Amino acid sequence: MSTPTTTVASLHRFPVKSMLGEDLDSCVIGDRGVVGDRAYALLDTEDGTVASGKNPRKWAALLQMRARFVAEPHSGEVPPPVEITFADGSVLRSDDPGVDEALSAAVGRPVRLVCEHPGDARFEEVWPDIDGLAPPEVIASTASGTEPTGETVSTMPLGMLAPGTFYDLALLHVLSTATLQRLAELNPEADFDVRRYRPNLVLDGGAPGFVEDGWVGQTVAIGERARIGVTMLTMRCVMTTLAQHDLPADPATLRTIAKHHRKEIPGLGVWACAGVYAGVEQGGVVRVGDEVVL
Structure with a gap:
């Protein structure tokens, strides 16, 4: 019996960190991941953190905005402007006068849209009260505050496996339809829409x-x-549970992963995982439908 062929089902790029992004027919994988992915981010001018939906009390509004490039970005070049569609349907470009003021009003905090890494970039992550989500010692050692709900907030450096970028951890996030199908089998009442997981390659x-x-x-x-090197499993977070576009909030998605797929990550303990992180070994153009070989 022949082995089933694995192919690229979909490709995704997120020009502004934590905003909705672009579904692509093809993309270029360069030495910093999918070219143009997380090219921009919002910098909180009050506390210096980079805006991330992992702290939903502060940044949930970002998940109702969408960003797309006005021209195709190229590796090694300054990213072109992005067009941002706000929750009310209004549209501004990143190079429009007043865009920072409009973004600040939309999120309720003073922010500046940036494409240059500030050097010591940090982001905040809220840990929902879900058994098995993450090692308690990791949460305790990174804690920087507490939400009004009593949930712990951690402050972490950006791009630990991708220094100088706006990625949380690594350059590429890869997810299989098989994993989403298995999660749906484990909990048919939960919503495992791929958009919750923000992968680059499905x-x-x-x-x-x-x-x-x-x-x-x-x-x-x-x-x-294109050749990518898979480095570690992807630890899942509160973002998968949040409302975005036409997807409602659904904490059951994360609870299901934490109940059924907790895995040991060497040196980091046991986490609720789905998907993998990867680095780039050789760049190239990737298209939907391309064959994938391990």
Whole structure:
């Protein structure tokens, strides 16, 4: 019996961190991931943190905004302007006068839209009260405050595996349709829409179940040239539970992962995981439908 072919099911780019992004037919993977991905971010001018939906009390409004490039970005160049569609349907470009004021009004905090990394960039993450989500010692050691709900807030450096970027951790996030299907089987009442997980590449085909678990440490070849190295499983967070666009809030999505797929990450403890992080070994153009080989 022949092995099922794995292919690229969809490609996604998020020009502004934590805003909704673009679904692509093709993309360029460069030495900093998908070219243009997380090219911009909002910097809180009051406390110096980078805005992230992982602190929903402060930044949930970002998940109701969408960003797209007005021209295709190119690796190694200053990113082109982005067009931002606000929750009320109004549209501004990143180079329009008053865009920072409009963004500040929309999120309720003083912010500045930036594409240059501030050097010591940090973001905040809220830990919802979900058993098995993350190692208690990690939460305790990074704690910087408490929400009115009693949930712990951590402050963490950005781009720990991708210094100088606006990524939370790594350059690429890869997720399989098999994982989403398995989660839906485990809890048919929860909503495992792929948009909740913000992957760059969604892969289809291959074995059923949590197939990405077996990819860690391997090189994945995509299309004719691109090669990515899978570094670790993706630890899931509160963002997967939040309302965005036409998706309602659904805490059951994260509870299901924490109940059924807790995995040991070497040196970091046991986490609720779905998908994998990866680095770039060789860049190239990737298209929907491209064959994927491990």
